[in-house]
Amino acid sequence: MEYIDRGHVQKKMRTRLLLNKVFKYLFLAATLFGLVFLAILITRVFIDSIGWLDFSFLTNRLSFNPEIAGIKGAAAGTLWLMVIVGPVTMTLGVGTAIYLEEYAKKGRLHSFIQTNISNLAGVPSIVFGLLGLTVFVRVLGFGSSIIAGGLTMSLLVLPIVVVAAQEAIRSVPGFLREASYGMGATKWQTIKKVVLPAAIPGILTGMILALSRAIGETAPLVALGIPALIIPVPGSIFDNFTALPMQVYYWTIDSALTAEYLNLAAATIIVLLVVLFLMNSVAIIIRNKFQKRY
Amino acid sequence: MSERLNVKEAIQAKRKNNKSVFVEKMVPVILFLAAFISIITTIGIVGTLTYETILFFREVSFTEFFTTTDLSPLNPTDPKFSILPLLMGTVMSSLIAMFVAIPIGLTTAVYLSEYASSNSRKVLKPMIEVLAGIPTIVYGFFAFTFVTPVLQEVIPILDRTNVLSPGIVMGIMIIPMVASLSEDAMNSVPNSMREGALALGATPLEVAFRVVIPAAISGIIASFVLGISRAIGETMIVTIASGSTKNFTFDVTQSMQTMTAYIVEVTSGDAGAGTTAYFSLYAVGMTLFVFTLLMNMFATYITRRFREVY
Numbered sequence: 001m002e003y004i005d006r007g008h009v010q011k012k013m014r015t016r017l018l019l020n021k022v023f024k025y026l027f028l029a030a031t032l033f034g035l036v037f038l039a040i041l042i043t044r045v046f047i048d049s050i051g052w053l054d055f056s057f058l059t060n061r062l063s064f065n066p067e068i069a070g071i072k073g074a075a076a077g078t079l080w081l082m083v084i085v086g087p088v089t090m091t092l093g094v095g096t097a098i099y100l101e102e103y104a105k106k107g108r109l110h111s112f113i114q115t116n117i118s119n120l121a122g123v124p125s126i127v128f129g130l131l132g133l134t135v136f137v138r139v140l141g142f143g144s145s146i147i148a149g150g151l152t153m154s155l156l157v158l159p160i161v162v163v164a165a166q167e168a169i170r171s172v173p174g175f176l177r178e179a180s181y182g183m184g185a186t187k188w189q190t191i192k193k194v195v196l197p198a199a200i201p202g203i204l205t206g207m208i209l210a211l212s213r214a215i216g217e218t219a220p221l222v223a224l225g226i227p228a229l230i231i232p233v234p235g236s237i238f239d240n241f242t243a244l245p246m247q248v249y250y251w252t253i254d255s256a257l258t259a260e261y262l263n264l265a266a267a268t269i270i271v272l273l274v275v276l277f278l279m280n281s282v283a284i285i286i287r288n289k290f291q292k293r294y
Numbered sequence: 295m296s297e298r299l300n301v302k303e304a305i306q307a308k309r310k311n312n313k314s315v316f317v318e319k320m321v322p323v324i325l326f327l328a329a330f331i332s333i334i335t336t337i338g339i340v341g342t343l344t345y346e347t348i349l350f351f352r353e354v355s356f357t358e359f360f361t362t363t364d365l366s367p368l369n370p371t372d373p374k375f376s377i378l379p380l381l382m383g384t385v386m387s388s389l390i391a392m393f394v395a396i397p398i399g400l401t402t403a404v405y406l407s408e409y410a411s412s413n414s415r416k417v418l419k420p421m422i423e424v425l426a427g428i429p430t431i432v433y434g435f436f437a438f439t440f441v442t443p444v445l446q447e448v449i450p451i452l453d454r455t456n457v458l459s460p461g462i463v464m465g466i467m468i469i470p471m472v473a474s475l476s477e478d479a480m481n482s483v484p485n486s487m488r489e490g491a492l493a494l495g496a497t498p499l500e501v502a503f504r505v506v507i508p509a510a511i512s513g514i515i516a517s518f519v520l521g522i523s524r525a526i527g528e529t530m531i532v533t534i535a536s537g538s539t540k541n542f543t544f545d546v547t548q549s550m551q552t553m554t555a556y557i558v559e560v561t562s563g564d565a566g567a568g569t570t571a572y573f574s575l576y577a578v579g580m581t582l583f584v585f586t587l588l589m590n591m592f593a594t595y596i597t598r599r600f601r602e603v604y
Contacts, residue, residue, distance in 0.1 A: 030401035031422070035418075095327075095329065096328050099328060113333065120336060122590035124554065130575065155331075222561065225561050253534060269435060
């Protein structure tokens with residue numbers, strides 16, 4: 001007695017295997033779709049920037065004349081932003097992570113702060129822009145200055161640093177801590193001399209990711225009301241500024257009037273992408289080279 | 295002759311060292327203050343949005359804001375405030391984005407977790423994640439200067455600014471998010487389930503769609519919801535490529551303004567503090583905030599509530 005109709009199964013098997021094969025290549029095509037798009041994007045932007053991206057483009061100041069316009073001011077603005085975002089997120093982010101991982105008791109307060117941080121990570125960047133506009137620009141009276149932009153940006157990328165630092169601290173094995181306590185070190189000495197040095201590669205990777213997010217982020221800066229005017233290269237954190245992505249934005253929307261602005265925007269994008277690429281490469285190197293497995 | 299070290303005395307001496315005791319007590323307090331900044335940030339966001347939104351609704355009625363369809367905030371004689379055109383723009387652009395991101399993201403996840411060898415996954419996954427690291431302003435530039443002109447060749451009636459092109463580009467931006475979250479969910483399905491199905495004669499395709507996806511469905515749906523939330527909050531792509539026409543329409547070939555693009559337009563415009571247009575920023579921002587927060591919380595809820603534990 002046969003339970004299975006062999007002929008039927010074999011007949012069906014062929015289509016099922018064919019279907020499997022067809023879909024496999026379909027899925028591969030879908031996977032490659034994003035990569036092809038990425039390749040077209042980069043090629044296209046690169047072609048648009050040819051002839052415009054040279055050394056004088058980096059050192060010239062902003063101008064309405066596309067022939068002599070450069071991004072010195074915008075690049076300086078972006079650097080100034082990082083001067084604020086770096087230390088602020090490092091202090092607050094690592095501090096928060098140490099508190100949550102080492103000091104806070106696993107209870108309601110701990111889970112409240114944790115949930116709060118993961119919710120903040122999901123808040124649209126433009127809403128952070130509104131917060132910055134209200135608190136830093138208007139209430140504290142910083143105007144559309146570097147410090148207002150930097151603090152807004154710091155709050156935006158803070159969750160990235162906190163989560164990365166938490167993971168780094170969590171991955172420091174317990175026996176290192178216990179050895180330190182065993183030698184008579186106090187809790188803070190253990191954190192300062194044992195846990196943090198062991199966690200530093202992970203923390204640095206998180207910091208770099210946060211900074212590269214802050215470098216490319218445009219929406220919160222636009223909301224702060226940074227003007228498209230030509231302004232002097234900023235000299236202190238209280239000066240008005242423009243940043244690289246802001247420059248891309250203004251040149252893109254004005255390219256309808258002056259066609260060459262499109263090339264300037266493309267050239268600025270290349271600069272931005274090269275900076276991001278370098279930063280991410282450093283992050284990968286740090287992760288591969290210094291991260292110890294216990 | 296050296297003095298013998300007495301451990302007990304050493305400990306007692308250390309206890310008496312006021313400075314180190316002080317440091318030990320102060321450090322948690324300082325660290326707590328750092329952690330508290332994130333709570334203050336949330337309070338700041340909710341507080342400012344609520345306060346200014348209340349001021350807005352003193353001047354504009356709820357019914358005008360949520361039921362009429364005219365929006366002309368900077369009209370000097372007769373400004374109209376309705377959020378519906380903006381909601382329409384946001385919903386349409388996010389829908390288009392998800393039409394792109396869900397099928398491609400999910401199939402990418404299936405390929406990576408079910409078909410790709412571990413070597414090709416190691417190469418492909420980081421490459422796809424590069425898409426997520428590109429600043430959105432770059433996508434906006436690309437949508438405006440390349441995708442729209444290309445689409446215009448196919449659809450001649452397409453406006454120079456429209457919802458279709460930024461929607462598609464936004465979808466591509468979200469692919470890595472959907473793909474990597476879905477893949478994580480699929481990876482957590484135990485291999486024994488796959489092997490069981492394969493042993494019964496299922497093809498890898500049948501394993502993927504009848505075993506792995508159903509088992510990972512909560513994580514997959516969460517990835518969709520987070521993707522939608524990301525699309526709703528995305529600003530620069532739609533600001534550049536979809537323009538600022540406050541259209542209440544289903545026609546995606548036209549320019550439509552989203553909630554995020556409205557905030558950009560009004561903040562970079564001349565709306566001085568204290569005007570109704572200025573307050574309307576916060577009412578729109580509040581709506582945006584509530585929408586994205588609800589979606590994020592929903593995503594967390596479904597992953598927790600419906601997760602299968604093996």
